[in-house]
Amino acid sequence: MVVVTVVGLLQDPAFHAAKCTAEALKLKFPRRFADPVLQPLVEVAWHEYLQKKKRELRGEVWAYTSSVMCFIDGQLLGDEKELLSWSSREWNYQDTKPSTLHQAAAEEFYTNYLKKSQHVFVYLEIAIEEQPIGRLLFELFSDVCPRTCENFRALCAGGAKSLRDGRELTYKDSVFHRLLKSWWIQGGDIVTGRGGGGESIYGPTFEGN
Numbered sequence: 001m002v003v004v005t006v007v008g009l010l011q012d013p014a015f016h017a018a019k020c021t022a023e024a025l026k027l028k029f030p031r032r033f034a035d036p037v038l039q040p041l042v043e044v045a046w047h048e049y050l051q052k053k054k055r056e057l058r059g060e061v062w063a064y065t066s067s068v069m070c071f072i073d074g075q076l077l078g079d080e081k082e083l084l085s086w087s088s089r090e091w092n093y094q095d096t097k098p099s100t101l102h103q104a105a106a107e108e109f110y111t112n113y114l115k116k117s118q119h120v121f122v123y124l125e126i127a128i129e130e131q132p133i134g135r136l137l138f139e140l141f142s143d144v145c146p147r148t149c150e151n152f153r154a155l156c157a158g159g160a161k162s163l164r165d166g167r168e169l170t171y172k173d174s175v176f177h178r179l180l181k182s183w184w185i186q187g188g189d190i191v192t193g194r195g196g197g198g199e200s201i202y203g204p205t206f207e208g209n
Contacts, residue, residue, distance in 0.1 A: 001034040004083070007049060008068030010040035011110035013102040015068045018080035020102065021087055021095055022070075028093060040109065042139075120149065122156040124171060145209040151200045155190065160201045169201055 004022040008015030022036035041049060046067065053069065054061050057076060066079035077083055087093040114121060120140045126133050138156075140149040154160045158170035169190060176187040177195045191197035200206050 002032060003034045003037060003071075003073050005037040005039070005071040005074070006068060006083075007039040007041065007046075007071075008066075009046045010042060010113060011106050012067040013099065013106045014066060014080045015040060016105040016109065017095065017097075017099075017102045018068050018070050018083050020097065020105075021080070021083050021093070024095070025087060025091060025093060029091065040113075042113075119143075120153060122153050124156060147202070147206065147208050151202065151206070154201045155188075162199060163203050164199070169199060 002025075004025060006015065006018045006022050008018065019036075019038055019040075022038065026033040026036055050064065050069075053076075054064065061076070068080050070077045070079065070083040072086070077086055084095055087095075117139065120142055122138050122140065124136045124138075126136055138152070140153060142149040155169055155171045158168060158172055160169040161167070162169055171188070171190060174187060174190050175193050176185045177189060177193060178186040186195065189195050189198045191199055198204075
């Protein structure tokens with residue numbers, strides 16, 4: 001039986017378009033297709049997976065930029081468009097669903113994922129030279145590190161006061177003091193902005209999780 005595997009970014013419509021195609025093939029040809037293998041991933045997990053596959057498969061995969069990977073019997077086929085093209089060519093299947101439907105499915109899937117995690121989520125609005133460029137969403141594992149997570153949540157939300165001088169403790173208008181292109185960024189120093197200072201809601205430093 002043919003096994004279709006779809007791995008991708010869970011909030012991206014491309015993943016849901018591929019997921020829909022894989023499920024439709026199983027439904028239309030139940031004796032020819034095994035249950036599809038579907039792996040929805042959050043951003044960090046997806047980027048780790050993508051880098052691993054690029055090292056593993058090499059070749060043209062080094063330039064792969066899509067947010068979904070589709071495999072047929074373990075062999076990489078490509079993105080959701082490649083899967084749909086293959087489905088049309090080999091199985092005469094056409095996806096007639098509008099792109100807005102895949103967008104809605106992605107939003108609902110993502111919302112349900114956030115609710116089921118039972119974790120607190122916070123975000124930071126990011127700007128470069130005062131021009132907004134997007135939002136960073138953080139999932140806080142308070143069940144593992146409650147004090148650390150509460151400190152981070154409070155600094156994102158604002159409103160907490162310094163135990164030393166009463167000023168507001170917040171990440172608002174703070175800067176990223178160190179950046180490695182295509183790798184990571186470092187910030188959080190709300191005192192000096194240079195990475196050598198900072199203050200928590202518990203004081204200059206705190207112990208524990």
